[in-house]
Amino acid sequence: MENLLQVLYAFISTSVFAIFLGAGLAVASRKLKVKSDEKVETLISVLPGLNCGVCSYSSCESYARAMASKTETDVSRCSPGGYDTQNALAKLLDVENGENSSRMIARLACLGDNKAAKREFTYLGYPDCESAHIQFHGDKGCKYGCLGLGSCVKSCPVDAIRYTGTGLVKVNPELCIGCEICVAVCPTGVMVMIPKDAKWFVACKSKDSPKLTKNLCRTGCIGCRICERKFLNSGFVVSDNLSMLSYNDADEEDQRAASAACPPKCIINL
Amino acid sequence: MTYVGIIITYTFISNLVLSQFLGLCPFIGVSKNSESAVGMGLAVTFVMSLASLISWALEYFILVPLDIEFLRTVTFILVIATLVQLVEMAVRKYSPPLYQALGIYLPLITTNCGVLGIALISVNRNFDAAESFLAGFSAGLGFLMALLFMSGIRERLDTEKVPKYLRGAPITFISGGLMALAFMAFDTALLTNLLRSS
Incomplete structure (x- = not known):
């Protein structure tokens, strides 16, 4: 009983201590508040906030910061944002909007589904393209084709890629943000980037x-x-x-x- | 233990990363290039020095008088996390250049096990205030050193042809392990001889 009581006291005192510290932090954050740059804030609000890294910056915030401080003058780096983001950024920064380069999306360059393509052997290992690719570059006869195990499906940040159920995958062009992660992941290199239009x-x-x-x-x-x-x-x-x-x-x-x-x-x- | 002994012990002999295997997460995560490695290392040194000092004060002004040492770990975590947050805010407010250099790394080390580790080690060894501070500081220096060496290795690895399935984390862990082996050369016998000859 005494032990239990001690645990209870310890729990209560630690909680009180934690609440006290938390309150202290809250007060401190109010006191030590730094006025953040309004320009950066508006720029961040225009960017998609996916932190995908296509723009070559580590996060949307650092890209916005670089644009606000004029170290980065290219407003077309954000391919997930597309035209809308590009135009909005150009408007906010009051810079000449460069030519609207056509947006690129990923596509599967393979039609070899279970019916069309021959298989050399049956792969029974871990269902992952990279693992399958280690075994004689996949079970398909064609070593350039889609392995259909969906490494791209798992890596897609916006769930734009789906299994077709016939041994292939399909990219939904409306959802694809052009981040090129699937292109990097695919061991056979069968994902390609093409213009959306x-x-x-x-x-x-x-x-x-x-x-x-x-x-x-x-x-x-x-x-x-x-x-x-x-x-x-x-x-x-x-x-x-x-x-x-x-x-x-x-x-x-x-x-x-x-x-x-x-x-x-x-x-x-x- | 003399002050020199503490510095040598926690920088080389019981190096946090290379011989105690604490704080491996930032060791692997932030050692991609030497610039960020130095930033992270300095931030860790700063936080470790402060955290050792504050946890010494917590131990001897609150925990020991109230006879509640069994709450050491949890209170240390609480206080260190709060301290780091507070320091981050203060630095952001009063020294923007320092915040630019260290700021992004500070939240990462709020709950770094190395920081808690050195605080607990200092208390276990019954260090006094100055010794705790020094232990924290030299452990931070050791961390900075390990991180800097690792980033040097990784920058060189980037230009090498690494087998595909070893790229990234695996080769980093292997190199880190080899470096830790090299650091086995520093042991207490070395320290004793050094102190005797001086």
């Missing part, structure tokens, strides 16, 4: 020889050069057995036609 997209990364690609995946780019040769203005360039779309100067009609003509149908409409 892009209409067409080569959903393949395979640089294997045409014959091998055809054997391994029904929807892999075989480097046939039809898109490049037949549709000169479409902006497709084939190198290393892989077609790449240059988004700068492209004729949309040609792209549509190229997509229709593509034998493995790996040029897709977004």
Whole structure:
């Protein structure tokens, strides 16, 4: 009983002591209040506050601070914020808004789902792309494709990536903030950044020889050069057995036609 | 124990990070470049000196007279956390340049186990006020030293080709362990010989 009483006293006295210290801190914080910079505060309120680090600063606050002190003059560093943030920042700082560069979002450059792509073996290890990639670069025959175990899904800060249920993942373009974390995480490098307003997209990364690609995946780019040769203005360039779309100067009609003509149908409409 | 003995003991022989393995979180987290390592090290030195002193006062003015030493750990944590918060506010108010240099690191060490560790060690060894302060100060210096060395190693590691699955924390822990091995060379025998010859 006496011990219990002692515990009770200790508990009460420590709590009182803690409350006393807390009150002291509260008073001190009132007394020692520093007027924070109003400009920085408004800048912070415009930024998304995700602290994702795309702007190369450690936090939204440090980016705002750098802009307020004029050491950073580029207002377009925040890709999660997009146009709105950029315009608001430019307005607040009264600087010339640079050209609104098109916002980049992540896309999965692979169509090789469970039906289309061949598997070399069955991977039964820990369900994580990095772990699977250690074993012969994944269980897919195509070593460039999506492993479908969702390292990107787990790392996405805004939950923009979902499993399709067919051995692939899908990026929701409306939610993607373009932080490029999934691009860094993906062991095969099948996540790519493309402009958000892009209409067409080569959903393949395979640089294997045409014959091998055809054997391994029904929807892999075989480097046939039809898109490049037949549709000169479409902006497709084939190198290393892989077609790449240059988004700068492209004729949309040609792209549509190229997509229709593509034998493995790996040029897709977004 | 003489003052020189205390300094040598807590800077080299019982170095908080390298031989007692306390405060490993900031040791790994803030040792990426030497600039932040020095900032963090100075902040820790500052807080450790103050915390040792204040916990000595707490021990001998409150806990011992009231015979409630069993509350030592919890009250030390409370007081140290409050102290760090208070110091942060005061520094922010009265010395903005110092706040720029140390400020961002101060909240990180509010509950650093190294700070609590050195306060408890000082009390366990029955140090007086000056000795406690000195122990805290030299433990902080030892921490600063370990952090600075580690940041040097990591800056060099950045340009090396590290095997993929050792990159980041693993290689840092391995290098830290090797450095701790090197610090095994400092032991009490060394201290005794040093003091005898001087």
